[in-house]
Amino acid sequence: MGTVLPAAAGPDCKRFRSPRGEHVLVVPFSQIYDLPGDSAETWDADPERAARSLAELSRARPGEVPLGEVHVPAPQSLSLNVSQACNLACGYCYAGRGSFGGRQTTPMSLATALEAVDALLRDGDAAAPFTVGFLGGEPFVNRALIHKVVAYGSQRAAERGLDVRYSVTTNGTLLEEGDLELMRSHRFAVTVSIDGDSAIHDRQRPAAHAARGSWSELVARIRPLLASPGRAQVAARATITRDGLDLRRIFAALRAVGFRDIGFAPLRRAADSAGAFTAADWPRYLGELEALAREQLARLRAGEPLSFANLAIALKQLERGAASPYPCGAGGGYFSVASDGTWYACHRAIGDPAFALGTSRGLSAEARQSFLAQRHVERQTDCVRCWARYLCSGGCHQEAPARSAASCDFIRGWLEFCLAAYAEYGADFHARHSRSVA
Numbered sequence: 001m002g003t004v005l006p007a008a009a010g011p012d013c014k015r016f017r018s019p020r021g022e023h024v025l026v027v028p029f030s031q032i033y034d035l036p037g038d039s040a041e042t043w044d045a046d047p048e049r050a051a052r053s054l055a056e057l058s059r060a061r062p063g064e065v066p067l068g069e070v071h072v073p074a075p076q077s078l079s080l081n082v083s084q085a086c087n088l089a090c091g092y093c094y095a096g097r098g099s100f101g102g103r104q105t106t107p108m109s110l111a112t113a114l115e116a117v118d119a120l121l122r123d124g125d126a127a128a129p130f131t132v133g134f135l136g137g138e139p140f141v142n143r144a145l146i147h148k149v150v151a152y153g154s155q156r157a158a159e160r161g162l163d164v165r166y167s168v169t170t171n172g173t174l175l176e177e178g179d180l181e182l183m184r185s186h187r188f189a190v191t192v193s194i195d196g197d198s199a200i201h202d203r204q205r206p207a208a209h210a211a212r213g214s215w216s217e218l219v220a221r222i223r224p225l226l227a228s229p230g231r232a233q234v235a236a237r238a239t240i241t242r243d244g245l246d247l248r249r250i251f252a253a254l255r256a257v258g259f260r261d262i263g264f265a266p267l268r269r270a271a272d273s274a275g276a277f278t279a280a281d282w283p284r285y286l287g288e289l290e291a292l293a294r295e296q297l298a299r300l301r302a303g304e305p306l307s308f309a310n311l312a313i314a315l316k317q318l319e320r321g322a323a324s325p326y327p328c329g330a331g332g333g334y335f336s337v338a339s340d341g342t343w344y345a346c347h348r349a350i351g352d353p354a355f356a357l358g359t360s361r362g363l364s365a366e367a368r369q370s371f372l373a374q375r376h377v378e379r380q381t382d383c384v385r386c387w388a389r390y391l392c393s394g395g396c397h398q399e400a401p402a403r404s405a406a407s408c409d410f411i412r413g414w415l416e417f418c419l420a421a422y423a424e425y426g427a428d429f430h431a432r433h434s435r436s437v438a
């Protein structure tokens with residue numbers, strides 16, 4: 001399938017500096033080069049010569065999909081919206097506690113879930129890993145279905161020699177010992193929504209039907225899994241609001257609970273609009289991220305693994321030369337299935353016809369092609385001129401309407417920090433994380 005977009009008008013390189021010297025990022029395919037001796041001066045003084053070098057360095061290599069092409073891959077990963085309800089009442093929830101504003105009114109049935117798993121395993125690339133994820137609402141409201149789907153997926157995987165993995169995003173407050181055992185005994189990526197210490201978390205994530213927070217319950221139930229994860233990989237993901245920007249305090253609280261993979265997501269849009277970032281918050285957030293990153297880089301140099309996911313993910317991407325015209329797999333390799341069986345490009349778009357691309361009986365090739373062509377980063381007016389376009393990729397499609405000069409300055413500032421950190425600490429990072437990078 002091929003739509004090829006016109007060549008991007010944006011810069012093809014980004015010069016940057018680190019304590020180790022002068023460097024350049026070649027924007028297509030994110031290659032980083034040192035510019036030793038007087039080569040930095042030559043590069044800056046002779047744009048025509050630099051352009052010739054760039055033309056050579058920017059070419060797709062064997063196996064790389066040209067970045068201007070709209071490529072429609074096989075579905076490889078899906079999330080099942082198994083529950084339309086939640087026991088918490090977080091003001092910023094994008095899913096309306098699972099009901100998506102009345103567009104998802106029933107929990108998912110087992111038949112719908114198994115039909116979706118069968119379709120994924122039928123249509124995906126059997127040589128690559130599959131991921132089946134569970135979302136809600138709070139997915140463990142529909143605990144029995146999760147256990148049955150994992151048993152079914154694992155049985156199908158064993159019969160057909162497939163690599164099937166699982167993921168779940170949970171508020172953690174309903175977890176039982178049997179759930180922990182399920183996660184320990186499978187390759188389960190467990191993302192726990194936890195926003196900081198009890199004061200911050202309880203303010204942002206209160207119980208739905210009682211005047212109390214959820215921190216104590218969550219911590220009591222997740223600690224046994226953190227202490228003994230088995231095959232599960234457990235990560236904390238904190239939503240950062242404009243009222244709680246002390247990232248080092250939040251990070252320290254989550255380390256104290258026992259998390260070793262801690263990431264932050266700034267609140268760009270909120271259902272109740274309280275706490276969403278304004279233009280003035282982005283520079284403060286960048287300053288906080290960088291201060292925490294400097295602390296963690298010093299620990300990396302001392303031989304510790306990086307627990308700060310935003311930084312670890314950025315360094316990993318730079319190490320492997322990650323470059324994509326899309327911020328995520330939405331509508332490409334990734335889909336989210338609503339309880340009525342419709343496949344949407346993204347879990348935040350349940351009930352939105354612009355994101356509905358088919359069912360377990362078949363996806364619309366035309367709708368996928370059109371969805372991906374419209375969202376290609378080179379089709380986004382601001383992004384096409386931006387040096388960060390294949391690293392940022394335009395950001396989450398759901399959050400694109402909240403894009404602003406301030407939020408883009410933040411993204412470029414953070415990437416520039418990470419580029420310099422990679423140039424300075426790349427060897428330490430590789431030594432400590434090479435097994436996961438490989």
Ligand code: SF4
Nearest residue numbers: 383386389392394408
């Ligand atoms: S969203 Fe902003 S930072 Fe990202 S590629 Fe587009 S213009 Fe650049």
Ligand code: SF4
Nearest residue numbers: 328330346396397398
């Ligand atoms: S569109 Fe946004 S929320 Fe949806 S999968 Fe992509 S990054 Fe995630």
